Amino acid sequence: NAGVTQTPKFRVLKTGQSMTLLCAQDMNHEYMYWYRQDPGMGLRLIHYSVGEGTTAKGEVPDGYNVSRLKKQNFLLGLESAAPSQTSVYFCASSYGSGAEAFFGQGTRLTVV
Amino acid sequence: KQEVTQIPAALSVPEGENLVLNCSFTDSAIYNLQWFRQDPGKGLTSLLLIQSSQREQTSGRLNASLDKSSGRSTLYIAASQPGDSATYLCALAGSARQLTFGSGTQLTVLP
Numbered sequence: 001n002a003g004v005t006q007t008p009k010f011r012v013l014k015t016g017q018s019m020t021l022l023c024a025q026d027m028n029h030e031y032m033y034w035y036r037q038d039p040g041m042g043l044r045l046i047h048y049s050v051g052e053g054t055t056a057k058g059e060v061p062d063g064y065n066v067s068r069l070k071k072q073n074f075l076l077g078l079e080s081a082a083p084s085q086t087s088v089y090f091c092a093s094s095y096g097s098g099a100e101a102f103f104g105q106g107t108r109l110t111v112v
Numbered sequence: 113k114q115e116v117t118q119i120p121a122a123l124s125v126p127e128g129e130n131l132v133l134n135c136s137f138t139d140s141a142i143y144n145l146q147w148f149r150q151d152p153g154k155g156l157t158s159l160l161l162i163q164s165s166q167r168e169q170t171s172g173r174l175n176a177s178l179d180k181s182s183g184r185s186t187l188y189i190a191a192s193q194p195g196d197s198a199t200y201l202c203a204l205a206g207s208a209r210q211l212t213f214g215s216g217t218q219l220t221v222l223p
Binding site: 033035040041042043044045048058059090092097098099100101102103104105106 | 146213
């Protein structure tokens with residue numbers, strides 16, 4: 001069972017470069033989320049989606065954009081990477097607001 | 113704004129000991145509370161989910177309780193094993209449909 005799959009798993013970017021992180025889930029979940037995890041800060045929500053074609057801002061949305069063109073995919077974009085975006089990024093999905101959340105394995109991003 | 117606190121930040125116990133991890137939160141208007149396990153360099157694995165209307169959930173050696181009135185949840189691990197060593201995170205789903213996480217408790221079980 002694939003569950004939630006993130007690509008890539010590791011990436012190094014130069015300041016100012018752009019990239020897209022892909023999250024795919026095969027559980028037919030409506031809700032999808034992008035979090036970042038930083039030492040001492042815990043996991044913080046960047047953006048989320050409550051269904052195909054919808055997106056909403058989380059706690060730390062600045063510098064990121066997202067799209068949910070297909071129900072199974074949730075893309076996180078960095079238009080102009082900054083060293084402050086060095087982090088581990090996690091995607092998650094759930095069936096609904098009261099349902100169990102499932103996480104991907106994470107993407108470790110370093111911006112130099 | 114929901115704030116979630118986990119104490120202690122780190123815990124070291126000998127194998128076989130029963131232990132309790134604590135999670136406290138400031139806003140009792142929640143949909144559910146979820147406990148996760150995270151191994152170094154890995155993703156989060158869901159351990160237990162407690163719905164807002166429930167008081168506890170059990171899975172094997174794990175038991176999680178929820179007391180909304182006091183803003184607390186505990187994760188009880190019975191007969192701890194070295195394989196239980198990991199970081200344990202609690203997270204609350206609130207009215208905004210978002211999970212708010214605590215900073216976690218890093219558990220080490222010594223053989």
